[in-house]
Amino acid sequence: MTDTEIKTPSRGERTRTQLMDIAMVAILEKGYAATSIDELITQTGITKSGFFYHFEDKLDLGKQLLRRDNEMIEAGLTRIFEAADELHVCPLDALLEGVLRYGRAAADSPTERPGCLAAAFSYQEALFDEETRALVQGGLAFRRKLLCERLERVAAKYPPAQLVDLEALADMLVAVVQGGMVIDRVRESPGVLQAQVELYRAYLRAIFKRPSA
Amino acid sequence: MTAVAPTLSKGEQTRERLLDIAQHAVLHKGFAGTSLDEIIVEAGITKSGFFYHFKDKNDLAKGLLQRYLDRETLLFDRLFKQADELSEDPLHSFLIFLKLFADMMGDIPNGHPGCLVASYCYQDFLFSQDVRNLNEEGLRLWRARFRERLELIAQRYPPRIEVDFDALADMVSAVADGGIILSRSLRDPTLLPRQILQYRAYVKLVFLGN
Numbered sequence: 523m524t525d526t527e528i529k530t531p532s533r534g535e536r537t538r539t540q541l542m543d544i545a546m547v548a549i550l551e552k553g554y555a556a557t558s559i560d561e562l563i564t565q566t567g568i569t570k571s572g573f574f575y576h577f578e579d580k581l582d583l584g585k586q587l588l589r590r591d592n593e594m595i596e597a598g599l600t601r602i603f604e605a606a607d608e609l610h611v612c613p614l615d616a617l618l619e620g621v622l623r624y625g626r627a628a629a630d631s632p633t634e635r636p637g638c639l640a641a642a643f644s645y646q647e648a649l650f651d652e653e654t655r656a657l658v659q660g661g662l663a664f665r666r667k668l669l670c671e672r673l674e675r676v677a678a679k680y681p682p683a684q685l686v687d688l689e690a691l692a693d694m695l696v697a698v699v700q701g702g703m704v705i706d707r708v709r710e711s712p713g714v715l716q717a718q719v720e721l722y723r724a725y726l727r728a729i730f731k732r733p734s735a
Numbered sequence: 736m737t738a739v740a741p742t743l744s745k746g747e748q749t750r751e752r753l754l755d756i757a758q759h760a761v762l763h764k765g766f767a768g769t770s771l772d773e774i775i776v777e778a779g780i781t782k783s784g785f786f787y788h789f790k791d792k793n794d795l796a797k798g799l800l801q802r803y804l805d806r807e808t809l810l811f812d813r814l815f816k817q818a819d820e821l822s823e824d825p826l827h828s829f830l831i832f833l834k835l836f837a838d839m840m841g842d843i844p845n846g847h848p849g850c851l852v853a854s855y856c857y858q859d860f861l862f863s864q865d866v867r868n869l870n871e872e873g874l875r876l877w878r879a880r881f882r883e884r885l886e887l888i889a890q891r892y893p894p895r896i897e898v899d900f901d902a903l904a905d906m907v908s909a910v911a912d913g914g915i916i917l918s919r920s921l922r923d924p925t926l927l928p929r930q931i932l933q934y935r936a937y938v939k940l941v942f943l944g945n
Contacts, residue, residue, distance in 0.1 A: 553858035555768030642857040644920045645849065648763035658920050666921075683945040686936075690929045697913025697930050704912045705905055707856040708870050717902040718909050725937050728896050731945070 538576045540566050542587055543632065550637040554584060554646050584643070584650065588657040591639045596664050598627055603672065613675045614730050618723055620672065621695060625719030628699050635707045636715055641700055665696050680730040691729075695722055750788045750798075753778050758799055762849035766796060766858050796855070797866050803851040804873040811880070814839070825887040826942050830935060837931035840911075846924025853912045878904045892942040903941070910934045 531539065544565050548557040559580055563573050577583040606620035629636050640658045647655055669692035677688060702715030743751065756777045760769040771792060775785050789795040818832035840847055852870055859867050881904035889900075914930035917923075
């Protein structure tokens with residue numbers, strides 16, 4: 523889900539990116555409180571004042587990480603579903619394709635095990651300020667909204683046989699991706715996340731039946 | 736979630752209290768963000784009193800997780816028992832169980848306090864291997880437990896759509912953990928029970944069709 527813009531980053535930008543990448547991995551593996559500014563500067567080989575040139579403090583680093591993560595996920599998901607639209611005229615096929623790719627993107631992580639920064643932060647929310655919590659909220663709200671719109675389009679074309687709570691159905695994908703990540707992380711054997719996304723796709727196919735030709 | 740039996744000794748009561756305080760702190764600030772000192776101060780005991788119950792912080796982490804898993808097991812035992820008493824049919828009993836589970840999650844004031852399994856997985860480099868093993872064991876047991884139910888159902892109700900039973904069993908944990916994360920982050924306690932009901936609708940669709 524990274525942007526491949528052709529632009530040579532300055533040395534300062536590269537250091538900043540490197541700091542953020544290292545911090546992201548540390549926070550996903552041991553949490554925010556256990557991640558120290560000292561270890562980050564040691565690993566990047568910069569000075570403390572170098573760190574503070576890029577970030578006001580640790581909280582600021584946390585916010586910028588979340589902001590970057592949100593932007594990457596928003597851009598990535600938008601791209602995924604646009605690509606799915608180009609491949610399929612049928613909104614159901616496009617949704618199924620998009621969900622499949624979303625699952626793959628979610629499993630692709632800078633750490634060995636998949637993980638989500640928003641989830642990690644949600645379990646340490648008391649350490650943050652309101653702005654940080656709003657960023658966590660915003661990232662998840664975007665995913666839910668995007669999926670909800672897609673589901674509405676599909677439901678308009680193939681009305682489900684039974685009443686379906688589309689908002690809950692949209693949340694269900696976000697939930698099983700989050701829950702699948704948790705299980706994969708705990709079991710340390712990948713595959714649960716993908717299996718959950720596959721199971722979700724089977725659910726969509728069962729709900730939205732195409733009239734048989 | 737379960738009432739503590741009134742027969743606990745004073746020492747056991749202190750231990751429970753320490754665990755309650757620690758659990759609340761860990762679920763909101765994480766493990767590294769929680770200090771032993773703050774737990775000791777809040778419990779109003781001495782440092783040596785604390786170390787009488789827990790060897791160190793890792794031992795506390797293990798004690799917390801063990802108690803959490805035991806309580807979940809008891810809760811599921813109780814809900815399954817209630818459901819089995821209401822229906823002998825394996826599908827209906829499972830659907831009743833899920834409804835009871837959703838209702839119970841919806842009744843928690845201010846929403847679910849958080850799942851230690853999920854909380855631990857985002858900081859488990861801090862823990863010893865036996866804590867990680869305990870967490871893994873918990874999820875393995877839940878999969879086995881739900882899978883057993885699903886297989887019983889399938890004997891009477893052949894699935895209408897092809898699904899992987901391990902995945903369908905894992906989905907209980909996935910929607911619960913994912914639902915808790917959504918509820919916490921979006922600050923809407925109703926999201927968790929709604930996810931459990933959504934899973935219930937899926938199970939119905941698998942075994943009964945549209």
